[in-house]
Amino acid sequence: MAPLRRSNSYILPDLDFTLRRQFKKLNFRPQQRQIIQAALDGNDVFVQAATSFGKSLCYQLPAVVDQGITIVISPLLSLMMNQVEALRAADINASSLNSNTPGAEKDAIYKDLQTGHPRTRLLYVTPELCALDRFRDKLKIVYKQKELARIAVDEAHCISEWGHDFRRDFKRLSWFRETFPDVPIMCLTATANTEVRQDVLSTLGLGSDDSDRLKVFTMTAYRPNLHLEIRFTQDQDDQRLEDFIQWIRGVYARRASEPRKAELAKGERLDNVPGIIYTISRDECESLAAALRSEGIGAQPFHAKLSKETKEQTLAKWVSNEPGYDIIVATTAFGMGIDKLNVRFVVHWRLPKSFEGYYQEAGRAGRDGNAAYCFLYYSREDRDRVSSLVIRDGQQSGNANNFQARAVSLQKLASYCETTSRCRHHMICDYFGERDVPACDYACDWHKDAAGLQRRWLRGLASEDFVSTQREEGMYNVDWDD
Ligand SMILES: Nc1ncnc2c1ncn2[C@@H]1O[C@H](COP(=O)(O)OP(=O)(O)OP(=O)(O)O)[C@@H](O)[C@H]1O
Numbered sequence: 020m021a022p023l024r025r026s027n028s029y030i031l032p033d034l035d036f037t038l039r040r041q042f043k044k045l046n047f048r049p050q051q052r053q054i055i056q057a058a059l060d061g062n063d064v065f066v067q068a069a070t071s072f073g074k075s076l077c078y079q080l081p082a083v084v085d086q087g088i089t090i091v092i093s094p095l096l097s098l099m100m101n102q103v104e105a106l107r108a109a110d111i112n113a114s115s116l117n118s119n120t121p122g123a124e125k126d127a128i129y130k131d132l133q134t135g136h137p138r139t140r141l142l143y144v145t146p147e148l149c150a151l152d153r154f155r156d157k158l159k160i161v162y163k164q165k166e167l168a169r170i171a172v173d174e175a176h177c178i179s180e181w182g183h184d185f186r187r188d189f190k191r192l193s194w195f196r197e198t199f200p201d202v203p204i205m206c207l208t209a210t211a212n213t214e215v216r217q218d219v220l221s222t223l224g225l226g227s228d229d230s231d232r233l234k235v236f237t238m239t240a241y242r243p244n245l246h247l248e249i250r251f252t253q254d255q256d257d258q259r260l261e262d263f264i265q266w267i268r269g270v271y272a273r274r275a276s277e278p279r280k281a282e283l284a285k286g287e288r289l290d291n292v293p294g295i296i297y298t299i300s301r302d303e304c305e306s307l308a309a310a311l312r313s314e315g316i317g318a319q320p321f322h323a324k325l326s327k328e329t330k331e332q333t334l335a336k337w338v339s340n341e342p343g344y345d346i347i348v349a350t351t352a353f354g355m356g357i358d359k360l361n362v363r364f365v366v367h368w369r370l371p372k373s374f375e376g377y378y379q380e381a382g383r384a385g386r387d388g389n390a391a392y393c394f395l396y397y398s399r400e401d402r403d404r405v406s407s408l409v410i411r412d413g414q415q416s417g418n419a420n421n422f423q424a425r426a427v428s429l430q431k432l433a434s435y436c437e438t439t440s441r442c443r444h445h446m447i448c449d450y451f452g453e454r455d456v457p458a459c460d461y462a463c464d465w466h467k468d469a470a471g472l473q474r475r476w477l478r479g480l481a482s483e484d485f486v487s488t489q490r491e492e493g494m495y496n497v498d499w500d501d
Contacts, residue, residue, distance in 0.1 A: 070382025087168030098356020196224035251479025
């Protein structure tokens with residue numbers, strides 16, 4: 020089917036002008052213009068691009084220059100808040116409807132939709148809201164007036180049962196194509212393999228990759244500025260804390276000496292090296308942050324059980340580089356949607372639950388394009404602990420496909436960690452189904468020192484025999500709470 024254009028045609032303003040004037044960016048990044056043009060031409064668009072590529076602009080700019088309202092569906096409250104704030108600062112009429120939206124603002128948004136000619140350019144909503152009649156009825160009014168410009172689904176991998184982050188309500192987004200067949204849909208994700216992509220497209224009713232109306236843009240997952248490394252460890256010789264402290268002090272020491280010292284901004288603190296440490300449990304999150312603080316390192320915990328005020332304050336201070344808030348020790352998913360550009364490292368204290376989760380979290384580092392360090396402490400005991408969690412989650416969800424997909428993802432992540440004969444960037448691109456992988460420029464442990472990596476792997480891990488005996492005895496059946 021050919022792209023459907025809306026009947027009320029008009030002249031589009033110059034995209035470069037809008038990019039500069041409203042978004043304060045000098046140039047488009049490669050492919051951004053093509054994606055935006057495809058969207059403005061009325062196509063459905065699927066965008067897969069690395070973390071920090073600039074996917075948001077691909078639906079924000081069309082929303083500003085096009086007529087009508089763009090509905091942005093996102094699973095992440097932090098992303099919504101962050102983006103709405105940034106858009107409003109740029110004088111763009113954007114809002115979000117979610118559990119945090121104050122009552123009066125909610126009423127105002129519904130009133131705006133009710134007119135059929137909303138003034139809002141971008142409305143960020145959750146997939147859960149999209150399933151409610153109250154909201155759907157308002158969209159129908161807007162649609163009737165030909166003011167429903169586009170639906171943008173961010174983190175689109177959540178639609179697929181084969182994705183690591185499957186959310187049931189995302190599946191119900193099929194309603195949009197069924198109800199508004201001529202309204203273009205845009206999907207964006209950083210982490211989808213071929214199977215997930217096909218599933219997303221068919222669930223949303225966007226047809227296949229070769230449909231005329233659908234334009235698919237898949238860019239490499241490769242992030243050349245991320246230095247990837249695995250650090251091997253085991254329960255009986257667990258030196259993570261000492262190792263990390265030694266590493267971060269080394270970083271501070273290098274900043275204190277020339278030539279780095281001369282490069283620091285005037286008055287910049289030596290220990291202003293923003294980073295994130297991902298842990299799996301709340302308890303560990305608290306205890307690790309406290310242990311680092313007792314060593315004089317500015318680390319703060321961040322997890323679901325902290326009060327809203329504490330979380331907001333911690334986040335704001337971390338974002339503005341305040342002393343004592345250099346490192347966030349967080350449970351999973353922290354940082355998604357938070358556009359802090361100068362995160363210099365992401366450490367995984369334990370093995371994450373999925374390959375996609377690992378790479379998305381690591382991708383929080385180096386969004387400014389400068390070098391950033393990502394290392395993961397891997398032990399076989401943790402592999403088995405995390406595996407027991409994935410099995411528990413699978414039993415609770417009762418979704419066999421999703422459980423299987425998650426189990427495979429975890430197994431591939433463990434295998435990535437234990438592989439000592441290949442470039443890490445290469446393995447990641449392979450995982451996401453890329454054939455041509457750009458050369459890594461000494462930005463992984465294998466490229467830096469393949470023999471040393473092999474030695475560390477041989478010495479650093481507990482033997483499989485030992486781990487399997489422990490496993491039989493149920494030693495790794497944990498009940499971590501994130
Ligand atoms: N053309 C551009 N020129 C300069 N900066 C840009 C451009 N496009 C986007 N950016 C900036 O790049 C950063 C990342 O953009 P964005 O948050 O949209 O990334 P993303 O692709 O959604 O990544 P993630 O999947 O990690 O959230 C933002 O700071 C954004 O302002």
